Amino acid sequence: MLRVILSGCHGKMGKVLQALIAAKEDIQVVAGVDRNTELPSDFPVYLTLSEVKEVADVVIDFSHFSAVGQLLTDCVEKNLPIVVATTGLDESLKAQMKLASQQIPIFYSANMSLGINVLIKALQAVTPILEADFDIEMIEKHHNQKKDAPSGTALLLADSINEVCQEKKTYVYDRTPKDEARSTNELGISVIRGGTIAGEHIVLYAGEDEILEFKHTALSRNIFAKGALTAAIFLAKQSAGQYQMADLVNTTNY
Numbered sequence: 001m002l003r004v005i006l007s008g009c010h011g012k013m014g015k016v017l018q019a020l021i022a023a024k025e026d027i028q029v030v031a032g033v034d035r036n037t038e039l040p041s042d043f044p045v046y047l048t049l050s051e052v053k054e055v056a057d058v059v060i061d062f063s064h065f066s067a068v069g070q071l072l073t074d075c076v077e078k079n080l081p082i083v084v085a086t087t088g089l090d091e092s093l094k095a096q097m098k099l100a101s102q103q104i105p106i107f108y109s110a111n112m113s114l115g116i117n118v119l120i121k122a123l124q125a126v127t128p129i130l131e132a133d134f135d136i137e138m139i140e141k142h143h144n145q146k147k148d149a150p151s152g153t154a155l156l157l158a159d160s161i162n163e164v165c166q167e168k169k170t171y172v173y174d175r176t177p178k179d180e181a182r183s184t185n186e187l188g189i190s191v192i193r194g195g196t197i198a199g200e201h202i203v204l205y206a207g208e209d210e211i212l213e214f215k216h217t218a219l220s221r222n223i224f225a226k227g228a229l230t231a232a233i234f235l236a237k238q239s240a241g242q243y244q245m246a247d248l249v250n251t252t253n254y
Contacts (some may be wrong), residue, residue, distance in 0.1 A: 001026055001028055002027045002058065002232065002233060002236060002240045003028055003054070003055060003056040004021065004027060004028065004029050004050065004057070004058055005029075005052060005059045005063065006018070006029050006030070006031075006032045006062075007033040007034075007049065007056070007058070007059055007063045007071055008033070008034060008037050008061060008062040008063030008064070008086070009029070009033065009034045009043075010032070010036045010041075010152070012062065012197065012221065013085070013224060013225060013228075014062050016221045016222060016224075016225040017029075017062065017228065017229065018042075020222070020225045020229060021229065027080040027233075029043050030055070030056050031045070031046065031052045031053075031054040031056065032045040032046070032064075033045070033047070033048060033049050033052065033063070033071070034047075035047065035067075035239050046069065048245045049070075049071055049074035049080075050074045052078075054081060054098060055100075055253055057080075057236045058072070058080065058082070058083065058235055058236045059075055059081070059083070060082075060083045060228050060229070061082060061083065061084050061085060061086050062085050062086060062228070063086050064088075064161065065086055065087070065088040065089050065090070065093065067086075068086055068089060068093055068097075069096060071095055072084075072093075072096055072097060072106075072235050073100075075100065076100050077102050077216045079172070080104065081104055081107075081110075081232075081235045081236055081238065082104065082105075082107070083107045083228050083229075083231045083232045084106065084107065084108045085224065085231075087110055087151065087152030087153075088147075088148035088152060089108075089152070094108075098242060101240060101241055101242035102240060103240055105238040105239065105240055105241060105242075105250075106188075106235075106243065107231045107235045107242075107243045107244070108242065108243075108244060109156075109227075109231075109235065109244050110151075110152040110153050110155065110202055111156055111172075111224070111227075111245075111247075112224045112225075112227025112228045112231065112245070114223075114227065114249065116153060116156075116157075116201070117245040117246070117249060119149070119157070119201075119203075119214060119216050120156070121213060123160055123161050123203060124160055124164045124214070126205070127161050127164050128164050128165075130205045130207070130212070131166060131167070133207050133208070134205040135182060135186075135204075135207075136188075136205055137188045137189075137190070138154055138157065138158060138187065138189045138190065138201065138204070139189075139190045139192065139200075139201075140153070140154040140189065140190070140192070140199075140200065140201050140202075141192040141193075141194070141200040142192070142193055142197055142198075142199055142200075143193070143194070143195060143196050143197050143198045144194050144196075146178070146191050146196060149189050149193070150173065151190045151191075151201075154189055154191075154201060155171075158171055158187055158189060159230070161187065164185070167184070167185055169185055169186060169187035169207045170184070170187070171186075171187055171189055172186045172187065172188045173188075173189055173191070175188070198218040198219060198220055198221055199217070199218035200216070200217045201215070201216050202214070202215045203215075216247075229246075230248060231243075231245075231248055235249050
């Protein structure tokens with residue numbers, strides 16, 4: 001039995017994860033961490049991980065980036081592996097995560113879906129071939145309640161492209177201040193927020209008289225919950241270190 005502490009248990013992704021885990025016989029949520037501790041729940045809910053009394057094997061975090069720093073500190077203190085699925089992390093949090101991974105197993109990905117991570121491989125394969133003659137642009141769409149922009153996934157895709165570019169790209173989020181033609185070293189990222197869009201990312205390679213378009217559409221949040229849960233099962237068996245989707249895809253039947 002895999003015993004899980006669910007951080008952000010009363011959030012949208014926390015509720016999706018609860019439903020997914022409830023359908024499995026070999027996984028159980030033993031406690032939750034959430035700022036709303038008074039809401040009804042099938043398990044004890046605490047304000048911080050440091051207060052949790054239940055014994056667990058792994059923490060899954062779908063909370064808010066402002067809570068991740070303390071959560072990492074508490075995981076180190078309790079010697080608990082953690083899957084960080086929260087987006088919008090800044091460089092200081094990523095540095096803290098890297099430091100904490102010297103003591104505990106940490107799994108981090110800006111996107112937990114298999115499709116996005118296959119898309120990354122495809123983009124890294126075609127970018128070196130197309131870079132010299134094609135402009136690269138990205139459009140990302142999410143629901144109207146998403147606060148961070150661009151999305152963590154958009155930045156993940158952009159960074160994966162930049163890793164293999166001979167001429168590193170500068171990310172451009174707003175062209176309105178400039179009255180000039182596009183430069184070759186730009187990678188434009190356009191953001192759309194509306195309705196209940198679970199997530200859509202389009203990467204365009206625009207050349208002379210031809211366009212290549214790569215598109216990933218998330219039809220529900222279930223794909224992210226499934227990925228996080230698969231990561232938790234994987235991580236509970238690992239030693240200290242930092243892990244990502246490539247490690248999971250290469251070692252399990254996703």
